[in-house]
Amino acid sequence: MARDERIDQLTINDVHAETAAVPTSACMPDVATLRRMMFEKQCEAGRALGAQLEADVQHAREVQEELLFEMLDANKDTPFGREHNFANIKTVEDFKREVPFTTYDDYAGYIYEVMERGTRGVVTTEEIVHFNETSGTMGNPKGIPYTKRMTEVLMGYSGAYTYYVTAQATGDKLAGGRMFTMMESHFNTLKSGITFGSLSCKAIADNRPFLAATTTSPDEAVFAKPGTDTRYLHARFAIEEPDIRDISVVFITGLLDLMRYIEDSWELLVRDIEQGTIDSSIQMDADVRTGLLARIKPNPARAAQLRAIFERGFDEPIAPVLWPNLTVVRSVAGGGFAPYTQRLRRFIGPDVHILYTGYSASEGAFSVPFEIDNPASVLLPRSVYFEFVPLDNPDYEHTLGVEDLEEGRDYEVIITSRSGFYRYKMRDAIRCVGHKGTMPTMEFLFRLDQTVNMHGEKTTEMVLRKVADKVAERMGLDLVDFSVHPDVDHHPARYEYLFEFFHADHASIDLAELSRVTDEELRAGNYDMDYMTADGTFAPAVARVLQDETNLLWRDMRVVRGAAPNQIKPVHIIDNEQKRRFFFALVDSEMEG
Template sequence: MVTVQHRIKPTHNVTVTLCFTLTLLVIILIVFGHNYGLFGMPSAVSSIVGVLSLGGMALLWRDIGWRVKGKNRTVGSLVTQYVAVKVVGWLGKRQRERLEADTRDIRKAQEETLLKRLRKNANTYYGRLYEFSSIKDCMAFCQCHPLTGYEHYRDLVKRVASGEKGVLIAEKPLILAMTSGTSGASSMLLSTKDTNTEFFLQGVAVCLDVMRKAFPASESLQRTTKFFYKPTFRQSEAGIPIGPNSSTPASSHHMLNLYTTPAPAFQVPSESDTLYLHLLFALKDHSVGTLESNFASTLFYAFSFLQERWQELVEDVELGRVTPRLGIEDEVRRSLDRLLKPDPERAAQLKAQFQRGFGGLALRLWPQLNLVLAVDSGSNEIYGELLRQRYCLGVPFYSPFYAATEGLIGVNLWPEKEQRQYLLCPRSMFCEFLPEASLDEEQPSTLLMDQVQKGLLYELVVTNASGLFRYRIGDVVKVVGFHNQCPVVEFQYRRGQMLNIRGEKLSEAVFLAALKRAVSQWPGAELVDYCCAESGILGESSGGSDPHYQVYLELKGVRNLTEEQRYKLDHCLQEDSTIYKSFRFKGSIGPMRVQLVGGGAFQELRGHMLAFSHTSPNTFKMHRVLRRKEHADFLRGKIIS
């Protein structure tokens, strides 16, 4: 097998291999394009074929050569990655142009999206029930179809799960996707090929184009370390997979060339063991270019794990093996061990960096690291801040998507902005907006994309490609501006994650702002994690008769707080919320009780929540307001002061 170290020196055999590989990829791209509608123009394929000329080959080879930064890369993996970068780059540019055109006539783009959905599903049971075939425009749809929540669909989804056809959507769903359950019990939704195609075309392709322009070094042929865990699926009565709406990178052989983690590791069922393997193969590669995960929390937990077990990992790098302490199958272990060789030189480099401490560790382990790619808005905001301040100091971050199990909602076109903002995708979902003042009404009037106002808050209502119509997803966003005619939003809070024991309705954003201000006034304290519980769920363990908030904090730098310091949080919240202040003044809400929990308590809580739910580690988001007594009791057992 031909391998590559730094610069490539082409030979006749390598040229033949490259030509054959590219020809094969062109065939794959042609077939893929016809099957999935990705290539509307023949110039896309012909431009790739063009590089097969002898002159093109020379230019191509030179282009690949200057991009290579890693060691021991096979020619096949480099060519596959190079062509993937070029093809997706072309596709991203094309999709970005389409997006720009859509944002200049947002009503037209939205109406076409809606009518396409309705026409496709007009002959289903649901489409006939609501007379989709007679709807001609957005306003008619809003007038004849009610706003919905999950209860509206529960029985219909059960019928789909049992094998009944043509209930909500015309085609059979790929999977029955389980939501993360952050705001309550998990819901089972449908996921289709259209949902996945839209996510790739309107989300992934566009964001890669944004990334390429904002972070040019990301085009170099470096591998990515992707922290991803094998999803667990069960089967419905009709044999439809039930589980998270995500697929393993190992499902695509060619995709694996982009990642440091080899295929066998993605089949390991244990999250802890898989994480160990992700880190082991990442540490072996001095030239990692990107660290990627769905959420910043996943990456933060990975670095915390690395901090605890770095000595064991360095030993494995030195010896060229997978530690026998991992409980993985023998065949998988043999496959992984074959990919490892003793590397005492790299082990010595790693050991020296770990012994220096953990501040700025990422760039010291991987000096050519270009980017951290993970969502760090909403409930992941504090993890993003911790990573930027500690482990990933000096590394750019890009939070690319605003998405949910229901599908793609928005894309971040402004990676340089510290406050994460997302342009709503006009061809992914038909969106409506409920003004914040009308959230408690059953069937309030909604606004369309071209009717919202800058500076106001709205709950999103979506009609997607997977059988949800005028569906209240529970996300409240703030319109912070417009890109041409299309709204740009910031995520604010989930309705199900509001503190509300007397009708005060405190959002996660309001509470977190007060908490950060309070922590800044506690000398030496650094916020690691937090959550709250309303005293009503705690029973006799609440510690008082007046309704109040129980707050659990994990802090770094302090192990105790004075009563005055604890009260500072209550005071800061009163300053930020006049409603909370009025209830506190009247005595109808008692003083909050602030408890410190030991280090790692929230990681243990996360493990406890995952063990007793259908949520995947890839989609888990920490609950900021606990709704189940068992979760609050779990943290009560971790209190240190």
């Protein structure tokens, strides 16, 4: 992740590089016993959270207001609280009148003080135990304060509660076997002693002794040194384990990418499993390779099984054959990720459940699933205080509460949280798809800042993604990913699509036809927003194809405004001999090119 000098000054060490591997205790139970113990404990805790949620959603407005005034009272003597008269706020209307809308910049000075000195009561009176790292508009890192209570809410609902929801549909199938996760832990410790990085990474580190006993990926993949080909390690150790029950990934694109890698690289993977080796083409430091080879043993029996499976080909779903007990995939998989989830079915088949993990961000956990295989999630009444602005009729003078949302309408999300953020504009768009009790159920739509805005049309990522999927379908190609840049230097302005297709003869693709279909789909007008402006000043869209041999993967599409292809700057690069992944900087739609 790109870093600025201020963060580097605050950081004293890199935890993942300095913390030694934690050996499994001789007293630790066997895997089956440990998995059952953990499953039962998680389900018990999840059942309690589920009961609380069921009670809360019946009185959503009352619970929300109770949370709001609890936060205002607790923080009335903070600098922000004194400045905005928290002590005298008695009603929701008082709150809206006294407190303006805010963005991260309104808190940056306070946050840096806490990050550097650990000062209490500056941002919030609750103890800050972690700073969640997230990229800013231009890729600069931001630290989002996390209090102990916020951490409990996030970890409780993302962990115990999701196990409980899964168990309601699948019984005790997750009580045995192992879990496959592609989680990796990279975080730092600030001079204040508070950790800085992804909160999930910190949680992984806290549970390090149990990971080796219950998950497939080795320590060298989860707590990887820079330059380690972790995709190889995740794939190799996953396919060697025949009893995987559940798969957990942050974004469904990560699992799809891994399954495609297995399809392309299975011969190398199987050979290494058979011989107990690591192919010389796999990038990692010599000491990492030496440590792994000391523990790896040849496994010709499993290799023979795998070779027989893979030699039958990938025309039928491969995951249920690799892992007959695979029950569920837990991931962000709805909204803009839905097309990738559908493509993943080619590998996992129709019977493996999907647990859509809800709407979370660096600022907190905002919604949770309430049933398996349902992309909708219910907003959490006790997580943050919510306000909403309708996208079709934005009125910031009269924001709506959870009780006001209407099914089928889209809203911008504004939050007030325990971290000390008040009326904070998330710049996220959600759709209300129903209600559970009096609390809305929702689906995430898109980031409001992830738009192209050549002539005020503010075309969203959702529109561009639907176009890309439709183009691939019409051309008979398997879309890996794509990116878009609005070419404002061309007159008139035009969209330029950059596609990567899986297992395609890229040289034989008719670029003129690809461009024609892309332009036709953009102009079809079926995507919630018109492609053409009233004066019709857009030139036809053009399409380019990324060649396989360039090793370019366009992941987690970010829309870059006003930049030529050779000016698009990656903010994070994972570079190895197998693949190079580029993550592009997001440029705010309101900024000049």
